[in-house]
């Protein structure tokens with residue numbers, strides 16, 4: 676299964692969903708909310724994502740607010756907003772999904788996966804099949820790695836914390852410098868912003 680973004684017209688906003696898992700054990704699909712602002716002029720593509728940690732809900736609001744109705748007017752390029760990357764965590768207001776108790780931000784593919792030809796639904800970690808959140812992360816990774824010039828991934832720390840940003844090159848083995856990822860959040864000051872040069876998704 677390969678995810679695709681909808682066709683959009685310049686100067687418009689598309690609001691819908693990405694079906695990231697066809698059929699959960701409950702029989703229903705798993706969906707991520709999707710907002711695409713297609714600018715009037717051509718330009719780079721910015722992705723904004725939120726709530727990979729399900730209880731970090733400020734990212735949900737930011738991702739919704741940034742794509743306001745007037746955004747496509749005068750915009751050069753596109754903004755692709757996915758307010759929630761972890762529906763099973765947001766539903767229960769917890770950091771982890773209810774598919775397991777692992778950190779969902781560790782479910783994005785690492786070097787071994789990206790350098791392989793593995794299907795997004797396959798595991799490269801061992802004999803156990805990937806859980807639903809791992810499948811979601813791998814499929815959404817493949818989509819933004821192909822589409823995004825810049826990714827802003829929104830996190831939340833605590834009330835009164837100082838904002839911080841971490842930057843990391845996701846994929847130096849890709850042919851160009853894209854995509855670059857920027858993970859944003861707030862900090863108490865005990866966890867200062869950091870910069871890393873090792874490949875992989877922001878942790």
Ligand SMILES: [Zn+2]
Pocket residue numbers: 727728731829830831
């Ligand atoms: Zn987080």
